Amino acid sequence: MEKLYAEIITIGNEVLAGYTVNTNATFISNRLRECGIAVKWVTTIADEPAAIKQAWTYAAGRARIIVTTGGLGPTPDDITKTCIADFFDAPLEKNEQATANLKHFFEHRRRKMTGLNLDQVLAPKGAEIIANPIGTASGLIMRRDNRVFGFFPGVPSEMKAMLTEGFIPWLKAHLELPEIHTRLLRTTGIAESRLYEMVRDIVDSHAHYALSFLPKQTGVDLRFTLAGGDAAEIGRWLEFIARIRRKLDKYIYTDQERELHDVLLEQLARHRLSLSVAESFTGGLIGDQLTDVPGCSRVFLGGITAYANEAKTELLGVDEATLRNHGAVSEQTVLEMVRGVQKRFGSDCAIATTGIAGPGGATPEKPVGLSYIAARYKDHEAVREFRFGANNRRLNKLRGAMSGLEMLRRLLREHGQG
Amino acid sequence: MEKLYAEIITIGNEVLAGYTVNTNATFISNRLRECGIAVKWVTTIADEPAAIKQAWTYAAGRARIIVTTGGLGPTPDDITKTCIADFFDAPLEKNEQATANLKHFFEHRRRKMTGLNLDQVLAPKGAEIIANPIGTASGLIMRRDNRVFGFFPGVPSEMKAMLTEGFIPWLKAHLELPEIHTRLLRTTGIAESRLYEMVRDIVDSHAHYALSFLPKQTGVDLRFTLAGGDAAEIGRWLEFIARIRRKLDKYIYTDQERELHDVLLEQLARHRLSLSVAESFTGGLIGDQLTDVPGCSRVFLGGITAYANEAKTELLGVDEATLRNHGAVSEQTVLEMVRGVQKRFGSDCAIATTGIAGPGGATPEKPVGLSYIAARYKDHEAVREFRFGANNRRLNKLRGAMSGLEMLRRLLREHGQG
Numbered sequence: 077m078e079k080l081y082a083e084i085i086t087i088g089n090e091v092l093a094g095y096t097v098n099t100n101a102t103f104i105s106n107r108l109r110e111c112g113i114a115v116k117w118v119t120t121i122a123d124e125p126a127a128i129k130q131a132w133t134y135a136a137g138r139a140r141i142i143v144t145t146g147g148l149g150p151t152p153d154d155i156t157k158t159c160i161a162d163f164f165d166a167p168l169e170k171n172e173q174a175t176a177n178l179k180h181f182f183e184h185r186r187r188k189m190t191g192l193n194l195d196q197v198l199a200p201k202g203a204e205i206i207a208n209p210i211g212t213a214s215g216l217i218m219r220r221d222n223r224v225f226g227f228f229p230g231v232p233s234e235m236k237a238m239l240t241e242g243f244i245p246w247l248k249a250h251l252e253l254p255e256i257h258t259r260l261l262r263t264t265g266i267a268e269s270r271l272y273e274m275v276r277d278i279v280d281s282h283a284h285y286a287l288s289f290l291p292k293q294t295g296v297d298l299r300f301t302l303a304g305g306d307a308a309e310i311g312r313w314l315e316f317i318a319r320i321r322r323k324l325d326k327y328i329y330t331d332q333e334r335e336l337h338d339v340l341l342e343q344l345a346r347h348r349l350s351l352s353v354a355e356s357f358t359g360g361l362i363g364d365q366l367t368d369v370p371g372c373s374r375v376f377l378g379g380i381t382a383y384a385n386e387a388k389t390e391l392l393g394v395d396e397a398t399l400r401n402h403g404a405v406s407e408q409t410v411l412e413m414v415r416g417v418q419k420r421f422g423s424d425c426a427i428a429t430t431g432i433a434g435p436g437g438a439t440p441e442k443p444v445g446l447s448y449i450a451a452r453y454k455d456h457e458a459v460r461e462f463r464f465g466a467n468n469r470r471l472n473k474l475r476g477a478m479s480g481l482e483m484l485r486r487l488l489r490e491h492g493q494g
Numbered sequence: 495m496e497k498l499y500a501e502i503i504t505i506g507n508e509v510l511a512g513y514t515v516n517t518n519a520t521f522i523s524n525r526l527r528e529c530g531i532a533v534k535w536v537t538t539i540a541d542e543p544a545a546i547k548q549a550w551t552y553a554a555g556r557a558r559i560i561v562t563t564g565g566l567g568p569t570p571d572d573i574t575k576t577c578i579a580d581f582f583d584a585p586l587e588k589n590e591q592a593t594a595n596l597k598h599f600f601e602h603r604r605r606k607m608t609g610l611n612l613d614q615v616l617a618p619k620g621a622e623i624i625a626n627p628i629g630t631a632s633g634l635i636m637r638r639d640n641r642v643f644g645f646f647p648g649v650p651s652e653m654k655a656m657l658t659e660g661f662i663p664w665l666k667a668h669l670e671l672p673e674i675h676t677r678l679l680r681t682t683g684i685a686e687s688r689l690y691e692m693v694r695d696i697v698d699s700h701a702h703y704a705l706s707f708l709p710k711q712t713g714v715d716l717r718f719t720l721a722g723g724d725a726a727e728i729g730r731w732l733e734f735i736a737r738i739r740r741k742l743d744k745y746i747y748t749d750q751e752r753e754l755h756d757v758l759l760e761q762l763a764r765h766r767l768s769l770s771v772a773e774s775f776t777g778g779l780i781g782d783q784l785t786d787v788p789g790c791s792r793v794f795l796g797g798i799t800a801y802a803n804e805a806k807t808e809l810l811g812v813d814e815a816t817l818r819n820h821g822a823v824s825e826q827t828v829l830e831m832v833r834g835v836q837k838r839f840g841s842d843c844a845i846a847t848t849g850i851a852g853p854g855g856a857t858p859e860k861p862v863g864l865s866y867i868a869a870r871y872k873d874h875e876a877v878r879e880f881r882f883g884a885n886n887r888r889l890n891k892l893r894g895a896m897s898g899l900e901m902l903r904r905l906l907r908e909h910g911q912g
Binding site: 091092093095096099101102104105106109114115116117118119120121134267268269272288289291292293299353355357358359360362363364366367368370371372373376377380381383384386391420422433434435443445463467468469470471473 | 504507508509510511512513514515516517519520521522523524527532533534535536537538539540545552567568569571602603604605608609611627628630649650651655706708771773775776777778779780781782784785786788789790791794795796797798799800801802804805809838839840851852853854887888891
């Protein structure tokens with residue numbers, strides 16, 4: 077089967093200027109990938125006819141499916157439709173289906189059409205119409221030389237509805253699409269280069285399998301994809317993934333599209349365990365991440381952010397002598413913090429962090445980035461020293477939070493609560 | 495002066511596949527625009543030499559500055575450097591500056607280099623190196639035919655640091671950039687449409703001035719730009735901004751590129767006031783935001799995240815009868831929380847939040863999004879009910895945090911601590 081490639085063209089000055097993030101392209105890529113169409117180019121261009129037509133020309137030279145968003149609204153800076161008419165030599169004419177859709181839209185909402193809307197019944201000759209269930213601008217499909225061009229407004233909610241309900245079913249009906257298999261392994265606590273070294277022999281001897289290493293701020297994702305393949309081929313591919321999984325087992329926290337805090341909360345809920353946190357340099361970040369998950373209150377009781385030393389002693393019960401002798405950023409202090417918060421909340425588990433987030437606060441013995449993190453499950457505990465970077469406070473906090481969550485995940489696993 | 499156009503090229507299968515949103519391009523567009531360089535094309539392509547070189551060829555035909563991100567890491571799918579060598583006919587060779595940077599990176603972190611990292615000391619002949627303060631992959635600058643090519647790793651934190659600290663200063667030193675005047679007014683607590691109505695007459699009568707209303711999740715930014723202009727023109731433009739500023743005074747929290755939490759911390763520091771927070775549905779987010787600011791420990795003592803009711807009574811001293819009679823999400827509870835945390839930490843000021851972040855937890859009288867937020871300065875206090883949206887937990891938390899910070903900012907202003 078011929079591999080199908082697609083190109084996405086986003087028309088919009090606000091994306092170019094950096095005022096808006098191009099989430100439309102992300103959405104379209106995902107929907108196309110799920111039906112076996114690989115997006116190979118994404119291009120963002122200005123609201124200018126010459127640029128638009130140049131982009132379509134390039135795209136038609138390298139992709140079977142070309143999806144364009146933006147410039148289909150009712151205002152004068154919406155020029156996509158006249159560009160289509162010109163590019164395809166298909167004059168704009170009143171389109172019956174577009175007219176019916178527009179009429180239905182206004183009747184249903186009991187709103188009155190303005191003069192601006194009247195232009196929206198026009199479509200290039202030969203266009204197939206994609207109904208807009210949310211707004212007034214119809215989507216369009218044009219075909220030329222075995223290429224399929226889909227055109228959508230730039231408003232994300234409208235584009236998403238029309239792509240999902242109109243364009244994808246159209247593609248499935250008109251093209252022969254391959255089956256796509258994907259697998260994911262998410263790791264943390266190990267650098268991309270070390271991760272790669274661990275599985276290099278397996279990866280190199282299976283170079284025909286598509287595998288991406290995707291480093292994020294707090295870990296590395298491994299994404300595997302296979303297009304088509306018979307049962308035997310799929311079996312070999314799954315065995316390849318299983319071998320990598322066994323090698324990296326310790327560092328893998330999930331094979332799903334989920335974050336570590338979400339995975340940990342589920343693990344705790346499954347074992348009916350509660351959690352509290354004592355945060356110093358992470359400042360509340362761990363609590364914030366945990367409470368992003370709906371239903372977290374089954375597990376998460378709360379936390380104490382002890383930034384000042386007085387808060388460490390009075391609220392968490394850290395001994396003043398510990399702070400005096402070892403300092404706030406020390407293994408001894410973080411252990412007293414984790415024990416203190418667990419006791420205070422009466423929780424089964426606890427996490428504590430202390431560190432020098434930077435840029436200030438360093439001493440000759442304690443550089444910026446030095447951190448101590450502890451996790452506790454009943455009376456089992458783990459504590460580690462970390463040396464994060466010197467220059468990025470936010471990143472140090474993110475790494476600190478991730479490390480605390482990961483230490484508790486592993487501690488639970490070591491004690492039969494995996 | 496010749497108008498400078500730029501093109502951004504993102505290399506990365508994860509963006510094409512829709513696994514990652516291209517926030518790198520957004521960041522780069524903004525930084526370039528601020529120095530008078532307009533991004534006209536943004537292209538995302540696969541990790542494939544032919545595609546990469548084709549993109550560079552097209553870009554060189556239409557832009558003076560070409561910024562490429564991605565593909566500079568240590569693994570075999572990082573092919574940008576060999577493509578550069580090929581495209582510029584500049585063989586890879588050991589680069590002294592890249593070597594020194596890499597050595598420093600590993601020494602500081604007490605980590606060991608792997609064989610993979612050794613490749614990272616290589617750079618194309620003639621490349622200028624941009625140091626990476628966070629990771630191991632150096633950035634590169636290549637020049638050809640009056641074009642400037644900048645190359646950065648795809649990891650956002652690394653790219654951002656290198657662009658801001660390395661590439662932008664380089665551009666300013668080497669190119670003649672137009673003078674761009676920009677002013678910013680950041681507002682919160684008012685919708686974009688209402689804001690616009692308030693200043694419509696002034697804006698409409700000065701339609702030749704570029705003004706963008708940029709709604710964000712937690713407020714609306716007004717960005718004014720003026721390219722060139724003599725002293726008289728600049729004077730008129732500043733008067734135009736001053737008129738808008740007077741109209742919107744109450745809603746403006748800063749005219750700088752700073753976040754509200756940062757502005758509030760400075761205000762507190764100036765008046766030598768300390769702060770503590772009691773968070774329920776915001777879960778630690780306010781503390782997290784405050785502790786993103788270096789030096790926050792002068793002001794921020796810490797917080798109590800009281801997710802469970804027991805934490806509210808035991809740690810914050812909320813009366814059990816209050817919870818029983820009014821519920822955890824009530825004006826009475828949030829007032830007891832803010833007083834409790836202020837007393838507990840002995841702080842001059844305090845903020846407290848309670849609310850239903852959703853999607854669960856609603857009752858017929860208390861819908862998702864209902865929140866109460868309180869601020870306290872000495873014995874002055876403010877409390878408000880909010881009804882945030884029903885569909886986005888994260889957004890509700892962000893709005894709750896922003897509202898708490900903003901309420902304290904205004905309370906301080908009302909009592910002579912502005």
